[in-house]
Amino acid sequence: MLIRLGYDIQFEIDAPVTIVAMLKVHPSRRHDLQEPDSMQVEPAVAATEYADLFGNICTRFVAPAGRLRLSSSAVITDSGEPDAVNPDAAELPVAELPSETLRFLLPSRFCEVDLLSNTAVELFGGIPRGWPRVQAICDWVHDKVTFSYPQARQTRTALDVYTERVGVCRDFQHLAITYCRALNIPARYVTGYLGDIGIPPVQCPMDFSAWFEAFLDGRWWTFDARHDIPRIGRVLIATGLDATDVAITTSFGCARLAHFTVTTDEVVLEGATGRTRT
Amino acid sequence: MLIRLGYDIQFEIDAPVTIVAMLKVHPSRRHDLQEPDSMQVEPAVAATEYADLFGNICTRFVAPAGRLRLSSSAVITDSGEPDAVNPDAAELPVAELPSETLRFLLPSRFCEVDLLSNTAVELFGGIPRGWPRVQAICDWVHDKVTFSYPQARQTRTALDVYTERVGVCRDFQHLAITYCRALNIPARYVTGYLGDIGIPPVQCPMDFSAWFEAFLDGRWWTFDARHDIPRIGRVLIATGLDATDVAITTSFGCARLAHFTVTTDEVVLEGATGRTRT
Amino acid sequence: MLIRLGYDIQFEIDAPVTIVAMLKVHPSRRHDLQEPDSMQVEPAVAATEYADLFGNICTRFVAPAGRLRLSSSAVITDSGEPDAVNPDAAELPVAELPSETLRFLLPSRFCEVDLLSNTAVELFGGIPRGWPRVQAICDWVHDKVTFSYPQARQTRTALDVYTERVGVCRDFQHLAITYCRALNIPARYVTGYLGDIGIPPVQCPMDFSAWFEAFLDGRWWTFDARHDIPRIGRVLIATGLDATDVAITTSFGCARLAHFTVTTDEVVLEGATGRTRT
């Protein structure tokens, strides 16, 4: 399957400001791109790329005053398969976890593992370890938390999600990640592209999406406490401890969002049968 | 100056547990060691070393049930100079900051930059940028927060320190770090050895100490909101976003601390004049 | 001046639910009513009235399943004078405060006096005591907090307002009340009618309003950190420690708000000159 990826993000900027964008497809998927997903910056500015602590590709530049536009359009090859499901994937005992996964057991800004560890054990301690336990976490979060764009809040933490039971994508994942870590299952936050491929078209503003990965059986697996069903066509952009690490754009100064569209569409070839998205 | 470093940390352990210790002198100071600071683990266990995300050296092993003892003794060469003071050290505009410092502008578990940014601007926005501003932050935290071992709390965040005005070393640094980051000054948390060299002997339990580093004029500088005076003989062990990243030991299971001593003493040579510590 | 007061509040109710409404004009203003402000409940139910801990009149009934409508229309005589301003009103030392005002110095659900006392002293400790200090508190809150209906949140406390700097009426008052109490000035939360009398018509949904009262010079004075200018035509409904005590309606079970209008209009007599509101 081919998926067209793209975005058009525009800011109004009053004074020159440093911006870090995390908008490149993750190195792990770069070989699937049919063409590089180069970011167009208008007006043209000198930009530099670097890999952050977690290996995500960041693009950094100083935006001048005025309207700034970041855009891209690329096509990526995808298996077309839904997220892998493997109920037999086992938890590794901490003693066998790779060292690079250990940080993903600890608290972070939006994931207060220390404050919710008892809750995690009480809710999920009786569920069989491994995949079923992570799935039970996703089910719980999905069932108990109500999705609400109007109630989005940049400062909401996992504990806030636990008490308020409302949130957007990121909030669902933060709570699920926190539960996993509390149970000694490494979990990391993911941001990426996720279109409505293979599901009925969704009448809501397209956005980048958040999900998470849990480390079972020696590898990272995709989970999504927001949707809680396997989905087709996720394209990973960045991973980190939580949303702090993988903001799509971080402005070190004032930049007002003025336009925002994201494209994640299956490319339907002419003559082919199938749904066409326009 | 020569400084003897050492520790003797003992745990009671009921069932085998994975422990990660961050007890090796930081790579940046390793060349100053007269002998490697090897960690003795009793009973002997197979341990592996790895560098974490921030380049700190971690020692990882599975501790068996029973008494566990971690100890070390080493001698390190030190300049004997107090912490450098450079009132002319300027802030770099964000645009000129090295990319690897940018993460140290963002929130972390114990440093809610997002929640204290207005406070930081209100308190310090009028202070000249650069060294004087960081120094004003340290002075404020030192003056407003009361040191209290009995009121230590593992879950206390910078916002808690701001409201409660009480804490231990780590709490002082967390609040100062949060203020720095809110003002676009990269700041990172440090744990290390700090004895009472050059000051009157302190009648309190020796412990590892926490301080922080702020990035000014192209390099990291030592600051310490707890003591707020230049000190002699700091030996860096690890740096990270906050205390989460640089715990001396992290046990992924139950390990009860049973004994804890830390040594950080000037080595006074025979025949030399000067203070002798015994 | 005559002011027409009224409301039309409708709920959808699935199962019988106990509702407590605090919708009667406060006893202190009852003598100004030209006609009693009786609450119409449709469908008719048996309702009882009682005075709560603070002397507010509560109406209590069990609403049946279906649509519930609460409405009222009354006319009240008002001085037409703006809120009294008395820069000479002095603070009473705590020793001279009436005993019944002392509870209004302590924390409550949304006013964490204990957490913001240092901040209050640091911000306002240097302002002359009495009226100027309360006015400085109102000015600060008015200047620093941004009004935003979309970001309203029922669980936002004064500390949250302090860190987030955004809120609706109640949030402004909660923070101001907290500061007053921290400085030993009794302060209580008020809910009531406040129309746009004497000011240009406001293009926003009419609602009940919140303000607060501070105890100076032996009596309670009206302050309003949200608007921060003297206003004409406030009609007090209820006072309490904070918004918890004076919710317009409290449903002990599920009741979905389906319609909400509030009227607070100057009655302009025929033949009179002046603005006519329709």
Next chain:
Amino acid sequence: MLIRLGYDIQFEIDAPVTIVAMLKVHPSRRHDLQEPDSMQVEPAVAATEYADLFGNICTRFVAPAGRLRLSSSAVITDSGEPDAVNPDAAELPVAELPSETLRFLLPSRFCEVDLLSNTAVELFGGIPRGWPRVQAICDWVHDKVTFSYPQARQTRTALDVYTERVGVCRDFQHLAITYCRALNIPARYVTGYLGDIGIPPVQCPMDFSAWFEAFLDGRWWTFDARHDIPRIGRVLIATGLDATDVAITTSFGCARLAHFTVTTDEVVLEGATGRTRT
């Protein structure tokens, strides 16, 4: 049974300060006193008594600089019976609750009912209503929270108790009260005398104690999530929404506690058999 009640509380005071003491036996028990429990204040000061919002007797005075001593000794008649246990006590539907109990369903400073309502329903929604449900709440809190004097903290709320699982008397009761209210069971905080009568002598500093009352079957019943067993000889001093309302002493300024003893001993008559406390 006769119980000797008393206290000796001393403060060091730098400058005259208003103090409100809540140290008189509650009006509901006053008729059981063999002699009035008059409070001695040294040095002698003019004190006034008043009843607060909840009917508790408060003593108010201005303490001069120097050492202040509050003391009392009285004897009270007690049934000698342990706390009543009535597993058949039913919950009243909210519609049948007396109006004066309704405020005890709402949040207060230390009882964030709004934040823990889902947790309460998830934990206890399946337990039969009435006495068994309140008992299940007490059992849960008693089992999950660890008592620790050194970790006492004046600002700890019910949510903090829920996440930290540690606390002193007041913390246990705050969490239990919060759960009760979330389940529409009125609950109020109590402070009073509780000695180790009928149980083995306890080797810990005597203090006033906190417990709570839940409203079932038309009356208030004693519950104690800290001890979670019926106890003999409780003597009620004050009730309120939470600890904010019923502090033993509130100083509106600085007063350093210098001495604190509380006596709650069974009076064993000469010639009688039985335990003698000295």
